[in-house]
Amino acid sequence: xxxxHLIRSFAxxxxxxxxxxxxxxxxxxxxVYTALETDQLKAYQQSFNNAYPDIEIKWTRDSTGIITAKLxxxxxKPVADVIMGVAAxxxxxxxxxxxxxxxxxxxxxxxNPRFRSTGMTPTWVGMDVWGAAICYNVAEMQxxxxxxxxxxxxxxxxEFKGKIVMPNPNSSGTGFLDVTAWLQMFGEKGxxxxxxxxxxxxxxxxxxxxxxxxxxxxxxxPVGIAFEYRANVVRxxxxxxxxxxxxxxxxxxxxxxxxxxxxPQLEAAKKLADWATTREANxxxxxxxxxxxxxxxxxxxxxxxxxxxxxxxKNDFQWMAKNRDAILAEWQQRYSTKSEPKxx
Amino acid sequence: MKVxxxxxxxxxxxxxxxxxxxxPLLLLAAVALAIFLLLPLGALLLGAVRDDAGAxxxxxxxxxxxTPGMATxxxxxxxxxxxxxxxxxxxxFVYAYAIERACLPLRGLWRIVxxxxxxxxxxxxxxxxxxxxxxxxxxxxxxxxxxxxxxVGIVMATVYASFPHALMILVVALATxxxxxxxxxDALSASRWRKFVTVTLPGARYGLISAALVVFAYSVSxxxxxxxxxxxxxVLAVEIYVQxxxxxxxxxGAVVALLLLLPVLLAFAIDWWVQRRQQAGLSARAVPYRPxxxxxxDLPLLFYCLLLxxxxxxxxxxxxxxxxxxxxxxxxxxxxxxxxxxxxxAGVLDAWLNSLRIAGLTALFGxxxxxxxxxxxxxxxGGPTGLRxxxxxxxxLPMGVPGLVLGIGYILFFNAPDNPLNGLYxxxxxxxxxxxxxxxxxxxxxxxTALKGIDREFEAVSAxxxxxxxxxxxxxxxxxxxxxxxxxxxxxxxxxxxxxSALVFLYSPTTLPASVAILNLDEAGELGPAAAMAxxxxxxxxxxxxxxxxxxxxxxxxxxxxRQGQR
Numbered sequence: 001x002x003x004x005h006l007i008r009s010f011a012x013x014x015x016x017x018x019x020x021x022x023x024x025x026x027x028x029x030x031x032v033y034t035a036l037e038t039d040q041l042k043a044y045q046q047s048f049n050n051a052y053p054d055i056e057i058k059w060t061r062d063s064t065g066i067i068t069a070k071l072x073x074x075x076x077k078p079v080a081d082v083i084m085g086v087a088a089x090x091x092x093x094x095x096x097x098x099x100x101x102x103x104x105x106x107x108x109x110x111x112n113p114r115f116r117s118t119g120m121t122p123t124w125v126g127m128d129v130w131g132a133a134i135c136y137n138v139a140e141m142q143x144x145x146x147x148x149x150x151x152x153x154x155x156x157x158x159e160f161k162g163k164i165v166m167p168n169p170n171s172s173g174t175g176f177l178d179v180t181a182w183l184q185m186f187g188e189k190g191x192x193x194x195x196x197x198x199x200x201x202x203x204x205x206x207x208x209x210x211x212x213x214x215x216x217x218x219x220x221x222p223v224g225i226a227f228e229y230r231a232n233v234v235r236x237x238x239x240x241x242x243x244x245x246x247x248x249x250x251x252x253x254x255x256x257x258x259x260x261x262x263x264p265q266l267e268a269a270k271k272l273a274d275w276a277t278t279r280e281a282n283x284x285x286x287x288x289x290x291x292x293x294x295x296x297x298x299x300x301x302x303x304x305x306x307x308x309x310x311x312x313x314k315n316d317f318q319w320m321a322k323n324r325d326a327i328l329a330e331w332q333q334r335y336s337t338k339s340e341p342k343x344x
Numbered sequence: 345m346k347v348x349x350x351x352x353x354x355x356x357x358x359x360x361x362x363x364x365x366x367x368p369l370l371l372l373a374a375v376a377l378a379i380f381l382l383l384p385l386g387a388l389l390l391g392a393v394r395d396d397a398g399a400x401x402x403x404x405x406x407x408x409x410x411t412p413g414m415a416t417x418x419x420x421x422x423x424x425x426x427x428x429x430x431x432x433x434x435x436x437f438v439y440a441y442a443i444e445r446a447c448l449p450l451r452g453l454w455r456i457v458x459x460x461x462x463x464x465x466x467x468x469x470x471x472x473x474x475x476x477x478x479x480x481x482x483x484x485x486x487x488x489x490x491x492x493x494x495x496v497g498i499v500m501a502t503v504y505a506s507f508p509h510a511l512m513i514l515v516v517a518l519a520t521x522x523x524x525x526x527x528x529x530d531a532l533s534a535s536r537w538r539k540f541v542t543v544t545l546p547g548a549r550y551g552l553i554s555a556a557l558v559v560f561a562y563s564v565s566x567x568x569x570x571x572x573x574x575x576x577x578x579v580l581a582v583e584i585y586v587q588x589x590x591x592x593x594x595x596x597g598a599v600v601a602l603l604l605l606l607p608v609l610l611a612f613a614i615d616w617w618v619q620r621r622q623q624a625g626l627s628a629r630a631v632p633y634r635p636x637x638x639x640x641x642d643l644p645l646l647f648y649c650l651l652l653x654x655x656x657x658x659x660x661x662x663x664x665x666x667x668x669x670x671x672x673x674x675x676x677x678x679x680x681x682x683x684x685x686x687x688x689x690a691g692v693l694d695a696w697l698n699s700l701r702i703a704g705l706t707a708l709f710g711x712x713x714x715x716x717x718x719x720x721x722x723x724x725x726g727g728p729t730g731l732r733x734x735x736x737x738x739x740x741l742p743m744g745v746p747g748l749v750l751g752i753g754y755i756l757f758f759n760a761p762d763n764p765l766n767g768l769y770x771x772x773x774x775x776x777x778x779x780x781x782x783x784x785x786x787x788x789x790x791x792x793t794a795l796k797g798i799d800r801e802f803e804a805v806s807a808x809x810x811x812x813x814x815x816x817x818x819x820x821x822x823x824x825x826x827x828x829x830x831x832x833x834x835x836x837x838x839x840x841x842x843x844x845s846a847l848v849f850l851y852s853p854t855t856l857p858a859s860v861a862i863l864n865l866d867e868a869g870e871l872g873p874a875a876a877m878a879x880x881x882x883x884x885x886x887x888x889x890x891x892x893x894x895x896x897x898x899x900x901x902x903x904x905x906x907r908q909g910q911r
Contacts, residue, residue, distance in 0.1 A: 031853070037868065038690060058853035062860075063867060065589035070849055072592050073755035079770060079852075093592060139674060171590030204493050204575045207585065214869040219673060220479050234869045238671045328591070333412045336578060 029056045030268045033071060035064040036085035036255070037233075043284050048275050055268045063208070064090060064173055075099060081263040082272050084127075087173050088254040091117065091124040092321045100124060101259040103270060107277035107294075115254065115293035118318075124258035127276060128289035131252030131312055132178055133228040134244040135213035135235075140222035152182070152194070152246045155223065160201045165212040166225035167205065170328055170336075173253060174209030174227050179331060180320050181251025181313045192334070199335050217241050229288060232303050243303045249313040255289075366813065367726030373717040374731060377738040379765070381781050384753035385745060387760070392598035408599045417578040418603070424495060424579065425563035425607070428502045432510050432559045435503070437552065439652060440514035442645035445521075445544070447637040449646075452893040455515070456886065457653040459508040460660055462835070463885040465842040465859045466505060467866055468878045470572040472662040473501050480673045493575030501569045504659060506562045509786050510555040512835055516790050516828045517551020518544075520797045523633035536641070550796055553618050554789040557611040561743035561785070564607050568845065580604055581746055588752060601749045611740060616733070630799075660882060667876035682872035683880075686865065692877045695861040700884070702775050702847075702857055703840035710780035710787070711833040715825070718791035719817060723803055743785035747845025750782055755849055770852040778850055779840040787832045794828035795821070826899055834892045838885040 034041065038061065045057050060080070062070070068090040071080060075097060083094070094100050095117060102121035115126030136149055146159055155164060167175030183191035203221050206212055212224030213231050217239030231243040257276045259269045275281055282294040290301050290308040305311075395401040408414060436458075443454055461469060476483050477492040477500075490496050521544070529539045545552075567581035574582060580600055587597035667683070669676045686692045721735050742750075758769045768774045798821060806816040822829070844859045851857060858881055866874040 038864075060851075060853055062848065062864065066848055069589050069592055069752065070755065072594070073752050073849070074759050076756075077759050077761045077766075079759070168586070168590070171586045202576075203491075207571050207582070207590070208867055210867050210869060214866075214871065217869060218480065218871065220474065230869065237869065238675060239869075240674055336413045336576070 029058045030081050030265055031058050032082045032084050033060045033067050033080040034085040035067050052271050078260045080260050081265045081269045084257045085255045088256050091256050095123050099261055101261040103259050105277040106274040111293045112295050124256045126254040126256045126293050128255050128285040129252050129291035130227050130229050132250040133231045135216040135224040135226045135231050136242045136244055137216050137219050137222040138242050139240040140219050149244050152248050156197045162203045164201050164223040165204050165215050165221045167209045171207040172209040177251035177253050185249050185313055228304055235303050245311055250311050252312045366724030370720040370727050374735050380777050384757035387756040388753040389598050391595040392602050404595050404599050413578055417580050421580045425560050428563040429556050429560045432503050432506050433556050436507055436510035437514050440518050442649050444518040445635050446642045446645045447635055454649045456889045458511045460656045461504050462508045462838045464878050464882040466568045468663045469501050469504050472659040475662050494577045497573035498570050501573055502563050506559045510559050513551050513555045513790050516793045517548040521547050521633035522630040524631050526633055551793045558786050565604055565746045605744045663875050664879045667879045682876035686873035686877040692861050695856045695858040698855055699841055699858040703837045705776045706779040706840035707833045707837040710836045714787040715791045715829055722795040739788040747782055751846040751849030772855050775847055775850050778846045782846050783839045790828050790832055794825040830896055841885050
């Protein structure tokens, strides 16, 4: 009897636990999948709701890789109505899978023509640019007596052996944009030569694009090949890092927005896409990113130089998409087979 | 002695209705496992034998074999798993032995500390190992010139993380023993060592083998640890991550996932083989073994527990310390800022409540399902031929399936437009189910280990007394197995509190679990808040564990008096 009693009280306790959180009210909502940071989402949502108070955005937020994998897995019956703040390189994949609804947002003409997919009616539209940067831990630089860094070539100095982290291009879009930038800047042969030498100095290839700067910030490895948004955030958190934009040029990708093909909320989705191209929205992007889709918006990031846009390499997205598999296979061939950590 | 699988009915009596229910009920459990495990896995794994156009093709296997470095990855995966198993199982066995077979003070405490690796998200271990042994690590010198990023780090972190899984099974395996065997050994004045080798080890054989299988499979399929601390040391589980999340190539991911199932098949074969030879440890005439204080045994064991406990607490402690300093390692001023930021600004509070709900429901529904299914399998009878091996195989399968694979499989299967179970997708229920399935194997083996300790004669006697087997389950089996049942519930709860891998694909905007929120904080470079929120989860799980200890204590006093030898 005691036992029965006990099990019953367990069940009651469990159900009570389940009831702690009140059920969320179900409304007609816009499901938006995003890789944007949580603090950005709040600002965007607020501004959007000022214009369209009747639409409730429900965010599903995760890293670019996870969100992209989730969207592809849900392809047969999409849950998302809109994809926002996801890399253009992922959008190209969705486009190829015919998952996107072509739509020309109201303000399209006001945007820089580079910030949209090709074709009559764009399937995706760019919001802002995120590009490469190096996080250099100055505390460790002084402690270990390391040389200054101004260019990509500086990273080849023997003093940096085992001191550099970069994202693995096979698992991270940030890693891939570094590799493509080097190949486009230094030429096919020069690019691989550069990476061969760089490989000698790399301590670890991470599986996340954010980790290298985070690790550099914590002094785990003094140099992290990263991107400027994350670098800016890590520095603002108090990490003793310098953010370096190598002079040869920087790889980059675009955060972009697209409507999911077949969404039942097409009208609401169009409103969000319209809002995303307004001046107001671009001004919000400019608080986090140095280069945004609308020309002439003043951006002033504390740790990013004003001529940032001029430093970006000429990116050929078509070339990147077409050669993606071949480049990654070559990279895998060269750098992942002899992959014991080189520290002796 | 009876062999498992034979009828317990006395000759010449027909099975009653309730006895005949066993078969159909087991069938029902098998169907549930098929729907929530086999079919979702199939939805993903079929991609391995399809080309881009969807036609049957083995090209992906050829492609995989030709990928540079894959042979290395296979070899690395295997040898790391062997080393991890060879370290973890003996460590956990001695620890379990100290808890169950020695007279140590504060048994409950050692037990909770032993499970401590489960209390926090796996991220806690990764953060702590890097901070102890990384470039800035306090104990970096211990590793000499070797970097923690690589096999050394993977082995250390995996041993730490898999220890509680082995401990849970071994504690149950050592919990019951027949005191008469030890009395007989004493009467024959057998040496301490001889008693250990001829009585203790054989009695725990099934538990030992199960624990080894679970640890081996854990090491093979775990990708979180090598992803964070593995450096450039390629292993297969990370390869799945690279294929699925990095390159969005589900087909190739499926090929690797299939490869990871091979060790599980092997494990299943071994399990099946052992199964046929295992005899019940606790016969109906058994007298429960009760250890008597003996300082020559107890003192070294106490010292051993203390040493291991310190190591394990050191790992949790490092995460707690990180959560309290302003910016590790450059600003070591203490503050509670990270807690305030995490709860208020990053919105982890809601996520924490979600996690509590998910974990509570997982334990509430998972425990009875696992135990009842194991009971039907072990003690029940009837049902079509081949059903029992099938259920056994289904129960062993989850340990070889990385959560990532399960998560994508769930999306592909449950989100398919023509699936009638479509409505489950994006609900809390599907997350609860995914958790139960993901952690099924260790729970199943724990239940089985406990059930195997009980002589089938109990069933035979009740059958001849025309007592329904369900009454025997309620009156005899369940009370005897209660420690195991509680152990399973606790295991499910704390794992559900901390798991990331399957859930990261299954949460909806309203069901974000805390473990995923913490992972995202860490990704974003918010190491302090991530550590703070992880510490909160550890505290939650600890509180639940303490509650369990208290309940177990009460139950032992009220219902387990037989263990104390009172008649």
